[in-house]
Amino acid sequence: MFSVSNVSKHFGEVRAVDDASFSIAEPQMVGIIGRSGAGKSTLLRVLNRLADATSGEVWVEGEDILSFKGARKREWQSNCAMIFQQFNLVPRLDVLTNVLLGRLNKHRTIPSLFKLFSAKERLDALMALDRLGISSIALQRVETLSGGQQQRVAIARALVQKPQIVLADEPIASLDPLNAKIVMESLRDIHDTDGLTVICNLHTLDTARQFCDRVIGMSEGRIVFDGKADNLTTEVAKSIYGASEDFEESMTSTAIGSDNNKPSREDLQIKELSTVDA
Amino acid sequence: MSLAVPNHLSVIELELKRQTKMRGVYSLTIFVALVLFIILGFETANEANSGGFLQGFSQLLDFPIDIIKMSFDAGWGWFYLLVEYFPALMETIHMAILATFIGFVGAVVVSLLASQNLVKNTTAVSLMRRVMDFSRAFPELVIAMVLLFLMGKSAVPALIAIAFHTVGALGKLFSEVNENADMKAVEGLTANGANWFQQVRYGIIPHVLPNYLSYGLLRLEINVRASTILGFVGAGGIGEQLTANIQWTYGADVTAIFVLLIVTIIALDYLSRWLRGKLIASGASVVG
Secondary structure (H helix, E strand, O other): OEEEEEEEEEEOOEEEEEEEEEEEOOOOEEEEEOOOOOOHHHHHHHHHOOOOOOEEEEEEOOEEHHHOOHHHHHHHHHHEEEEOOOOOOOOOOEHHHHHHHHHHHHOOHHHHHOOOOOHHHHHHHHHHHHHOOOHHHOOOEHHHOOHHHHHHHHHHHHHHOOOOEEEEOOOOOOOOHHHHHHHHHHHHHHHHHHOOEEEEEEOOHHHHHHHOOEEEEEEOOEEEEEEOHHHOOHHHHHHHHOOOOOOOHHHHOOOOOOHHHOOOHHHHOOOOOOOOOO | OOOOOOHHHHHHHHHHHHHHHHHHHHHHHHHHHHHHHHHHHHHHHHHHOOOOOOHHHHHOOHHHHHHHHHHHHHOOHHHHHHHHHHHHHHHHHHHHHHHHHHHHHHHHHHHHHOOOOOOOOHHHHHHHHHHHHHHHHOOHHHHHHHHHHHHOOOHHHHHHHHHHHHHHHHHHHHHHHHHHOOOHHHHHHHHOOOOHHHHHHHHHHHHHHHHHHHHHHHHHHHHHHHHHHHHHOOOOOHHHHHHHHHHOOOHHHHHHHHHHHHHHHHHHHHHHHHHHHHHHHHOOOOOO
16 A cells, blocks of 8 residues: 655765665554654655655555656645644634645635635534544634644644545654643544554654554664564664663653653752862 | 963963954954045045035025925915815825835735745746846836836826836845745645645745735835825826925925825824734734
8 A cells, every 4th residue: 555665865975764665554553763863754754745755666556656746746745644843834824724724735726825615625624623622723823822732733634635644743742741642642543533544753662652553763764673562672772762771761751651751859959069269 | 369261261262352353453444444435535526516515504494494484474375285285195195005006016926936945946036036136226216207208297107117116125025024934834735735826825925914014014105205206207296296386486385295295104104003013913814
């Protein structure tokens, strides 16, 4: 159904994505983990066609989507919803309009410039907002919302696109733990209820373990792990995060309720500074 | 108590002192050069002119005193002059509004094509920038005088002249606003398959529209003055009345026109400030 084969993306000498291959046979919730700069974002951007790959192919239903151009390419982008760390909504427009903008690709240019969306589309948009529990703020302007609310608006926009696949680039990296949980649960629900493949970039291992069926680990542009989260050993995790001997999985955690990553009392005490006399 | 500064820091300290001193020397040199330049310029201008700089000053106040005297002589009739010249004022304002509107629309189109973040083709961007430079380079007066010569005396040449200049002047400001716009919204729209027009319409316009309108209102103020001046060269409106009355030394008429113009500019200033305040407060969701 979805097959990434030997995809590379180079920025000059830097190999942001280096010969990445994986395939997804049936709808899955996939988490891509790795530290900053591992190439996770670049990989998703290549899949959505926001960035062009240097080489490689991505096969979807018998077609190489990396070869698409113009309207074909935009149609693919419409089928491949993307959610961003910084939400990437239009702050000055209201929530409902922002969600409806997910339908732009389905309209001809001139009508779309005058916000001529159908009643069915408006209903769909409201349903999507309701599903995410934010229909009450449908007419509020996006810039007045909290980060968690904005990310849910972005997910609603992805839903009205009626995509084949949902990509989420660090969707919870700028959210507090509670909102992060809500957003991850919404993404999981899209997979469970709508049967869509969701590929989600994550910083943290425990989120991937909790929500994803499959984990892909990236390090310096290369895929270094691909399998069930349970098979991820501490050794592999160390190599993914490039961590030293004292690495513990909990160090990467930002989730609620994992008490073991709280700093000890001693750590919190400010060490006395030794003053130097002149 | 002296501070014991480590050696590598004292080196930086010394270097800083040296640089500060050098900067002082440079500034002083430039300042002296400027002063010399200005003095020499005055000398040259004085020699070239038939009269001296100071000669005209004694006559400076003669004309204002004369026209104010004449206005008092006109008595209550002076207020009637305000009514008499009002239609001419409206003609000038109409000319300015229409020219600003046409120029505004042109500037939006040109500026979008002249923004590096929206158009990937650098040749097209630089071409559009040159178009803006070109239309900005000619003062309204120059274009209007040529067109008035070609098309005869009417408001149309002035309209074209002001609109043409406005495209360049506003386009330059608009393209800077566009280039400072946050591209996250555009990226979001690109990622869900929106085409260029849709990206600009929803990703850029809502963000920049308050700024556009704010600059547009400012330009309207400038264009009212410009269309007044163009009246001097035969484009009609209140400017034509003003120049005629100055030549005939009809003092009362001249002061009446001045009062009308000043009140108009003040009113426009208040209006645009109020509108801009509203725009910024409400953002573009009303209009965008």
